[in-house]
Amino acid sequence: MQQLSSINKAVDSRDPAVGLVAVAALRDLVEELEELHVDNARALGWSWQAIAEKLGITRQSVHKKHHVRRGRKG
Amino acid sequence: MFERCDVNTATVVDAALEEARRLGHAHLGTEHLLLALLQRRDLLPEVAAQLLPPDPDVVRSALAAAADAPPQRDADLLRVVGIELDEVRSVVRATFGPEALERLGRRRVHQPWQPWRRPSRRCSSLLAGTLSVAPRVKQALEHAGRDAERRHLDAIDPGALLLGMVEVEDAMSNRLLRESGADPDQIRRALGGVGS
Secondary structure, three states, X not given: OHHHHHHHHHHXXXXXXXXXHHHHHHHHHHHXXXXXXXXXXXXXXXXXXXXXXXXXXXXXXXXXXXXXXXXXXO | OOOOEOHHHHHHHHXXXXXXXXXXXXXXXXXXXXXXXXXXXXXXXXXHHOOOOOOHHHHHHHHHHHOOOOOOOHHHHHHHOOOOHHHHHHHHHHHHOHHHHHHHHHOOOOOOOOXXXXXXXOOOOOOOOOOEEOHHHHHHHHHHHHHHHHOOOOOXXXXXXXXXXXXXXXXXXXXXXXXXXXXXXXXXXXXXXXXO
């Protein structure tokens, strides 16, 4: 409950300095989760095409972002 | 990076990490090393220890005044948008195992040459909760390593660490020392630093 009230307080304040930094942190978190799940899919033998379809982006985008990060090991 | 530190210096670095976490900082900087050295001045040569500001709280408030804005913890930030970081962590741990979090903590952040994008501001992992090490700390350790060699030591002792820190001219620790009434140049001379 205490947690909920602190959320409300933060949202009520509507301070862009807080909200925007929070969104940036959320974006970083999403990036990390994406890495984990893409790595998992590749480990299970998924193709880049299949991963891209599930992520709802193009194969080229997934490939560009994750293939290089993974050291081009596939 | 810290592998050349001796046992005493490792104790100081641990205390500095603790200090950084307590302050909610996402990086380990020379300011945290300084605060740690102030608490463990017993590990320093007497001549240098007595040149340090006597009261760590003076340095702490200088640090608070120097920061542009109060640092925000990742977990608090994410709570603003309704995400509980600890819950995400435990889900990830349950799905992929604890070693997945460890891997994230060790990952090298890949930065392709994309000048139109802002450089990634984060060299650490939200999920792993790791701290990145400030470039000034790396420079200080390089100086400290050279000082240890000059004194024919096998490893970096706390004295060498402090000397390394004062030798990085624009380090945050030097600024804090000056603002707390201490003189980095005097410390450098006391520790036998070259070029003083």
